[in-house]
Amino acid sequence: MDMPHDDMPMVMNMMMQMNFYWGKDVTILFKGWPDNNLSMYILSLFFVFFMAFGVEIMSMGSKMIIKRPIVGGLIRDGIYYTVRMVLVYFVMLAVMSFNIGIFIVAILGHGLGFVVVKFLELAAAETTTDSNATDPKV
Structure with a gap:
């Protein structure tokens, strides 16, 4: 089925990246964000990192x-x-942009969040066992 040439730009804009790639030219979550701007791309990397960290x-x-x-x-x-x-779901959708930078910061956010959670759990468990321990004075 042939399409008129007038509709081609619209079809090309609707195509989605289907493999991992590097670069700041990405759309994450909302159309026009980060708008192919390096500083906005870096801000979006922090945003995705903190969302993944927050999930954990x-x-x-x-x-x-x-x-x-x-x-x-x-x-x-x-x-x-x-x-x-x-x-x-926001982290999942951001990763579905197939941008390697977004993927890396999402994994790092989840990983660091997991480490912090486990550290807090271990600290709480240690505090509980220390408070339950008897202090034998001889």
Whole structure:
């Protein structure tokens, strides 16, 4: 099926990158962002990094809260979970731009967030065991 030549620019603009590539010429999440601008591309790298980092930090959210009312806790946990899932899907969609820089910062954000979460969990466990230990004085 042949297309008129007048429609070709529109079709070419709708094509999506389907393999990994380097470069600042990328569209992440919203049309016109980062708009082929190096400083905006760097800002978008930080944005994706902090979104991925935030996903991992939010993954320990339910462990931070000890006692709460049932209804208030359900509502707050539901909102918390919804925000976390929005971040998860935004990171996924950003990675689907197939830009290697975006992919790398998403992985680094998830990795660093995981390390921070595990460090905080280990510190909390150590504090709990230290407070439960008896201090024998002879």
